[in-house]
Amino acid sequence: MILKLAWRNIWRNSRRSIIALSSISVGVFAILLSDGLNTGMIEQILSNQISSSVSHIQIHNKGYNDNKVIQSIIPEPAKVEQTIKKNPEVKSFSKRVIAFGLLSSASSSTGMFIYGVDHKDEPQVSSIKDAVIEGEYLMGNDKEIVVGKKLSEKLGVGIGDKVVAMSNTPDGAIGSDVYRIVGIYATASSEFDKVNVFINIKAAQKLLEIGNDFHEFALILNDIKKLEVAKDEINRILSEGKYEVLTYRDLLPSLILQIDLYKESMWIINLIVGLALIFGIINTMLMSVFERINELGVLMSIGMKNRKIFSMIVSEALILGVIGTLVGLLIGAAVLIPLSNTGIDFSWFAAGLESWGVGSIVYPSFMIENLITTIILIPFITVIGAMYPALKAIRLEPVSAIRYV
Amino acid sequence: MEIIKTDSLEKIYSDNGVPVHALRGIDLSIQKGEYIVFAGPSGSGKTTLLNLIGALDKPTKGKVFYEGKDISQKSKKALSDFRLNNLGFIFQAYNLIPVLSALENIEFSMMLKGVEQKIRNERAFSLMKDLEIEELAHKKPNEMSGGQQQRVAVARAIINDPTVVLADEPTANLDSKTGGLLLDLMEKMNEDKKITFIFSSHDKQVIERGKRLLMLKDGLIEK
Ligand SMILES: Nc1ncnc2c1ncn2[C@@H]1O[C@H](COP(=O)(O)OP(=O)(O)O)[C@@H](O)[C@H]1O
Numbered sequence: 001m002i003l004k005l006a007w008r009n010i011w012r013n014s015r016r017s018i019i020a021l022s023s024i025s026v027g028v029f030a031i032l033l034s035d036g037l038n039t040g041m042i043e044q045i046l047s048n049q050i051s052s053s054v055s056h057i058q059i060h061n062k063g064y065n066d067n068k069v070i071q072s073i074i075p076e077p078a079k080v081e082q083t084i085k086k087n088p089e090v091k092s093f094s095k096r097v098i099a100f101g102l103l104s105s106a107s108s109s110t111g112m113f114i115y116g117v118d119h120k121d122e123p124q125v126s127s128i129k130d131a132v133i134e135g136e137y138l139m140g141n142d143k144e145i146v147v148g149k150k151l152s153e154k155l156g157v158g159i160g161d162k163v164v165a166m167s168n169t170p171d172g173a174i175g176s177d178v179y180r181i182v183g184i185y186a187t188a189s190s191e192f193d194k195v196n197v198f199i200n201i202k203a204a205q206k207l208l209e210i211g212n213d214f215h216e217f218a219l220i221l222n223d224i225k226k227l228e229v230a231k232d233e234i235n236r237i238l239s240e241g242k243y244e245v246l247t248y249r250d251l252l253p254s255l256i257l258q259i260d261l262y263k264e265s266m267w268i269i270n271l272i273v274g275l276a277l278i279f280g281i282i283n284t285m286l287m288s289v290f291e292r293i294n295e296l297g298v299l300m301s302i303g304m305k306n307r308k309i310f311s312m313i314v315s316e317a318l319i320l321g322v323i324g325t326l327v328g329l330l331i332g333a334a335v336l337i338p339l340s341n342t343g344i345d346f347s348w349f350a351a352g353l354e355s356w357g358v359g360s361i362v363y364p365s366f367m368i369e370n371l372i373t374t375i376i377l378i379p380f381i382t383v384i385g386a387m388y389p390a391l392k393a394i395r396l397e398p399v400s401a402i403r404y405v
Numbered sequence: 406m407e408i409i410k411t412d413s414l415e416k417i418y419s420d421n422g423v424p425v426h427a428l429r430g431i432d433l434s435i436q437k438g439e440y441i442v443f444a445g446p447s448g449s450g451k452t453t454l455l456n457l458i459g460a461l462d463k464p465t466k467g468k469v470f471y472e473g474k475d476i477s478q479k480s481k482k483a484l485s486d487f488r489l490n491n492l493g494f495i496f497q498a499y500n501l502i503p504v505l506s507a508l509e510n511i512e513f514s515m516m517l518k519g520v521e522q523k524i525r526n527e528r529a530f531s532l533m534k535d536l537e538i539e540e541l542a543h544k545k546p547n548e549m550s551g552g553q554q555q556r557v558a559v560a561r562a563i564i565n566d567p568t569v570v571l572a573d574e575p576t577a578n579l580d581s582k583t584g585g586l587l588l589d590l591m592e593k594m595n596e597d598k599k600i601t602f603i604f605s606s607h608d609k610q611v612i613e614r615g616k617r618l619l620m621l622k623d624g625l626i627e628k
Pocket residue numbers: 400403418419420425426427445446447448449450451452453454605
């Protein structure tokens with residue numbers, strides 16, 4: 001009955017209530033929009049990093065990740081390969097030779113990471129093949145090289161041009177070889193494209209003089225939720241302490257930290273919007289209390305307890321808060337769900353985004369935790385906003401409330 | 406049986422710092438089942454006296470006894486309970502909750518007492534039938550005439566079987582025919598249910614029909 005009364009009281013002054021509802025809905029929508037874009041960007045950065053090179057899990061010689069020297073090769077690759085193949089969570093994997101070196105064209109030269117990969121396995125793990133915008137991906141021939149768009153521009157080379165790669169060999173000599181550009185790729189991150197080049201694994205082993213050895217197994221799982229399960233299982237089998245098994249969370253600590261910080265900071269965004277809303281709620285509820293002082297006097301006279309009067313007024317605000325939040329969520333869903341498929345094109349000012357590894361089209365996305373924060377916090381704030389007006393109401397004396405004109 | 410007794414009741418209001426002596430020492434005794442009218446000119450203290458008897462306000466001096474117990478020093482919450490359990494109120498205006506129908510207004514008082522929904526509904530309907538206001542059941546106050554609203558207010562005041570109903574100028578906003586019908590109704594409730602009615606009024610009709618009359622003047626009872 002209190003709820004019924006509260007509900008009807010809201011619609012006594014429907015214009016005022018609709019204004020209050022709208023401001024809550026707009027606030028919630030603003031939170032969703034900002035959260036959707038931020039989360040979308042973060043997830044894109046993460047998924048771009050995973051798909052361009054990081055993959056889900058990497059296996060190296062122990063200590064490789066902290067000190068990426070050419071000598072740090074995988075001790076017993078056959079054993080590791082067997083372990084991976086037996087693991088049901090692993091969808092695909094690729095072997096990689098990785099080295100730092102210098103890439104030169106006729107006119108210029110630049111530092112680069114050279115990846116030696118299998119032209120058939122690597123596309124099962126990373127997206128570089130799909131990112132080729134000119135020419136072809138590796139086809140398994142010795143002298144092929146695929147470079148990023150930014151790097152090709154820097155060196156002033158195009159498809160068919162020759163480049164020379166140089167790198168240290170394990171015994172301190174310098175290996176070098178000539179390659180012909182067969183493909184140019186562009187990922188969402190121009191920073192990545194500027195420094196990473198791809199050749200066939202055999203060619204890389206020859207360049208570095210490391211026989212059949214290599215540095216990394218990159219794994220993609222069937223289900224990303226099994227990340228830790230898969231890691232633990234591989235670790236359990238490769239238990240001699242010779243290897244390191246790292247998930248993308250281990251490999252991208254600063255990005256993961258950023259995501260965690262962002263989740264925390266959603267509180268602040270919610271709180272700022274909530275603070276903006278709370279004054280509107282206080283005002284709305286105060287006006288509604290002042291309009292019915294006589295009525296409150298009668299209610300008190302006939303024996304309605306302060307507790308009930310208080311909860312009636314707080315319920316009114318809570319209803320406004322819940323409906324406003326739901327409407328905001330619905331508008332958010334109606335606007336952002338279609339956009340999460342088509343994406344929002346920020347190319348008109350996206351130069352900055354691209355070097356960040358986001359891509360110029362942002363696909364809004366949501367973290368369930370953040371949605372829950374909003375769904376709880378905003379109605380809670382409206383309740384807080386109703387406290388003062390409700391206190392005002394119960395401080396009335398029945399006699400003076402009835403006499404009030 | 407004596408139900409209400411006041412003992413040299415005084416009430417001094419402060420009107421922006423200026424003391425206003427609204428009651429100057431009221432001694433009276435009211436028996437159960439009485440039908441009593443406080444009459445007197447405007448400003449003579451009728452409403453103030455009714456509010457003190459109705460436990461809506463506290464006296465500056467003196468005491469109010471209800472069934473022999475002093476109620477003048479009880480806490481706000483205790484007074485609220487006391488009103489809910491023993492008293493019914495009819496005011497001059499703003500009696501009904503505008504967003505509730507007649508039926509819901511009557512049920513509301515029972516809800517405050519914690520009466521179960523099903524019983525509330527039955528009792529409200531049967532009383533409305535008694536008072537011949539069933540056809541108003543689903544109307545909102547703004548769809549009713551002043552007389553109809555006051556009849557619903559009577560129903561709400563007596564639904565919890567109070568011992569005493571206090572009615573402050575209940576006919577003030579009604580024409581004399583409608584006022585007369587309302588008085589018929591309350592008289593009937595007084596006779597049938599032995600509910601004590603205490604009125605404040607300067608309406609000739611109410612005063613004439615009162616079974617006991619107390620004239621107030623300047624905060625004192627005139628003999
Ligand atoms: N809350 C109040 N504050 C100040 N003065 C009041 C208040 N209530 C009543 N009075 C004064 O007390 C006197 C008695 O008022 P009241 O009991 O309302 O008389 P009546 O009901 O007979 O017209 C009047 O002079 C009135 O102005």
